[in-house]
Amino acid sequence: MKTLFNNYVNTFKGLSTEVWWLALITLINRAGTMVIPFLSLYLTKSLNFTLSDVGWIMSAFGVGSVVGSWLGGRLTDKIGYYKVMVFSLISTGFLFIALQFLTTFISFTMGILLVMLVADMFRPAMFVALSAYSKPENKTRSVTLIRLAINLGFSAGPAVGGIIITTLSYGGLFWVDGITCIIATLVLINVLNPKTAKTLDNVKVENPKSAYHDKAFLIFLFAMVLFGVVFLQYFSTMPIYYKDAHGLTEFEIGVLLGLNGFLIFVFEMPLIKWLENTTFTKSGLMLFGGILTGLSFIILNLTSWIGILLIGMLLMTFGEMIAFPFSNAFAMDRAKKGNQGEYMALYSISFSIAHIFGHNAGMQMTDKLGFDNTWYIITGLAALCVFLLFGLRQYLNAKKKRKMKHIEKDKEILWI
Numbered sequence: 001m002k003t004l005f006n007n008y009v010n011t012f013k014g015l016s017t018e019v020w021w022l023a024l025i026t027l028i029n030r031a032g033t034m035v036i037p038f039l040s041l042y043l044t045k046s047l048n049f050t051l052s053d054v055g056w057i058m059s060a061f062g063v064g065s066v067v068g069s070w071l072g073g074r075l076t077d078k079i080g081y082y083k084v085m086v087f088s089l090i091s092t093g094f095l096f097i098a099l100q101f102l103t104t105f106i107s108f109t110m111g112i113l114l115v116m117l118v119a120d121m122f123r124p125a126m127f128v129a130l131s132a133y134s135k136p137e138n139k140t141r142s143v144t145l146i147r148l149a150i151n152l153g154f155s156a157g158p159a160v161g162g163i164i165i166t167t168l169s170y171g172g173l174f175w176v177d178g179i180t181c182i183i184a185t186l187v188l189i190n191v192l193n194p195k196t197a198k199t200l201d202n203v204k205v206e207n208p209k210s211a212y213h214d215k216a217f218l219i220f221l222f223a224m225v226l227f228g229v230v231f232l233q234y235f236s237t238m239p240i241y242y243k244d245a246h247g248l249t250e251f252e253i254g255v256l257l258g259l260n261g262f263l264i265f266v267f268e269m270p271l272i273k274w275l276e277n278t279t280f281t282k283s284g285l286m287l288f289g290g291i292l293t294g295l296s297f298i299i300l301n302l303t304s305w306i307g308i309l310l311i312g313m314l315l316m317t318f319g320e321m322i323a324f325p326f327s328n329a330f331a332m333d334r335a336k337k338g339n340q341g342e343y344m345a346l347y348s349i350s351f352s353i354a355h356i357f358g359h360n361a362g363m364q365m366t367d368k369l370g371f372d373n374t375w376y377i378i379t380g381l382a383a384l385c386v387f388l389l390f391g392l393r394q395y396l397n398a399k400k401k402r403k404m405k406h407i408e409k410d411k412e413i414l415w416i
Contacts, residue, residue, distance in 0.1 A: 011273040012145070018133035019142045021191040022126065023149040028184040029089065029122070030153025042170045043108070053105050055360075060109045062356035064116030066349050072121030073345020076128050081341070082194050084125035086185060092119040093181030100174035120348065127344040129192070131332045137276075140329040144272045147324060151261050211343045216399075217334045219392045221350045223290070224327060226385035228354025229361065230293055230378055234260070234316055237362035241371050246306060256309065260317045268321045275322070282330040283393040289323025290389055292316070294382025297375045 043049040043057060075084045095115045102111040126146075134142040164172045211217055234257075242248040242256065275285060296315035299308055328347070335343035365374040 011141070011269045014135075014138055015142055015145060016133050016135070016138075018192060019130065019138075019145060021187070022130060022133065023145045025089075025184050025188050025192075026126065026146055027149040027153045028180055028187065030150050039112075042173075046170050047103055047108070049105060049108075057105075057109050057112055058359075059356065060113040061116050062352060064113040065120045065352040065355065068117040068120030069123055069345050069348035069352055071117065071345075073124040073339075073341035073343075073348075075121065076125045076341030076344070077339045078341075080194075081125040081129040081132070082192065085122055085129065085188060085192075088118055088120075088122035088125065089181050089185040089188060092122070093178045093185065095119075095178075096174050096181060097178035100171050120352070123348040124341050124344040127328070127332065127347070128335070128340045131335065131340065139332055140272055140276055140282075140325050141269065143328040143332075144269050144325045148265060148268065151264050209337045209339075211334075211339065211346050214334060214337070214343075216392060216395055217331075217343065217346075219388055219395065220327075220330065220334075221346055223286075223385050223388040223392065224347070224350040225353050226381050226388070227290055227293070227323060227327075228351045229358040230297070230382045230385065231316070231320060232354055232358035233297070233362045233378055234313075236359040237366050237371075237374065240366065241300075242309065245371055246309060248309075256313055259310075259313055260320075263314075263317045264321060267318075268325070271318075271321055272325050275326075281393065281396075282326045282333070283389060283396055285326045286323050286330065287386055287389040287393060289319045289321075289326070290382060290386040292319030293323065294379050294386065295319075297382065298379040300375050301372050 039058075039061075043054050049057070072084055072088065092115065095111075095118060099108075099111050099115055102108045130142055130146060131139065160176075161173055164176055168175075239253050239257070242253045243250075248256070280288075292315050296312040296319065299315070300312055302308070331343060331347040362374065362378070365377060369377075
């Protein structure tokens with residue numbers, strides 16, 4: 001047991017102090033966004049909005065996220081990641097506090113759009129900072145540490161949020177959300193100030209390449225949108241499937257979903273550490289992650305045995321653990337060729353787009369077509385994602401071979 005624990009701890013070694021601080025700031029920030037899981041309840045119970053109103057507000061939420069990610073990327077390239085992160089965190093804190101005072105449909109819709117616009121400016125800036133504070137060989141594990149912080153924050157947030165609602169009311173959520181963002185800002189200013197923080201991989205490109213002209217990256221983005229739509233079904237349509245098709249209780253559903261977070265916390269870092277030491281490419285690992293996630297849906301139609309739900313959750317979780325860290329690392333590698341903020345903004349936007357369409361599409365399909373047909377369609381989307389990732393791998397391999405031929409030719413000319 002002691003050996004296993006020591007091996008687990010060793011997978012975290014070599015990461016810079018700045019990455020650890022960034023993970024702590026992310027943990028504080030994500031735990032602080034505890035209002036988000038309770039947003040639909042707050043809107044219907046406290047403000048008496050209709051479900052249709054809530055739908056439009058959630059659409060504004062998604063649009064704000066897309067615009068914020070794009071703007072954050074642009075500003076990161078213009079003024080640097082540190083200033084963008086500070087502005088985003090401190091502004092989000094005050095905006096969250098102010099949001100509770102908006103009680104009409106129009107004002108709250110505009111308010112949530114503005115909150116998400118400012119809040120999601122943080123994401124591309126954080127990714128660029130993460131790249132700067134990580135040695136090239138540690139980037140994937142650094143991303144994995146940030147993912148652990150996000151998962152811990154999302155796990156702790158709703159639990160703490162429930163306590164706050166019962167003791168202080170919904171208004172208390174907005175105050176705590178805002179204050180935690182402000183605390184995260186103070187930590188950021190104190191520990192990651194450019195005057196003291198140590199940059200390990202500061203890439204400056206003389207003639208930066210636009211992400212919009214990077215064919216491989218565009219293929220990758222389309223694949224990530226599809227992967228996001230598929231993956232998000234586990235947090236929207238899947239809980240309904242567990243209840244309606246298999247009769248699981250809310251507690252059993254919670255345990256099954258909680259298993260996802262537990263497995264990520266225990267296995268993701270050792271798994272990534274091991275995979276980094278293999279000969280597999282990032283594109284190949286993303287492809288494998290997509291296959292596992294797609295399989296987690298199609299197997300649900302093979303049998304009515306209750307145990308298949310656990311197998312599906314395991315397949316999805318390991319697919320997620322492989323696909324997300326290596327897709328993030330792939331995006332950071334490509335970003336070295338051009339405007340880093342622009343690259344990481346588009347990577348963030350791919351998942352924001354998946355949020356806008358994924359939840360709603362899944363709900364509509366299950367309502368109109370039933371669960372079995374929905375899982376066939378979702379598996380089809382996963383297959384398309386895998387096809388794009390396979391094409392990406394072939395494209396990169398062909399490009400690498402052409403580059404090697406040019407190098408060999410240049411060597412021959414020099415030899416002659």
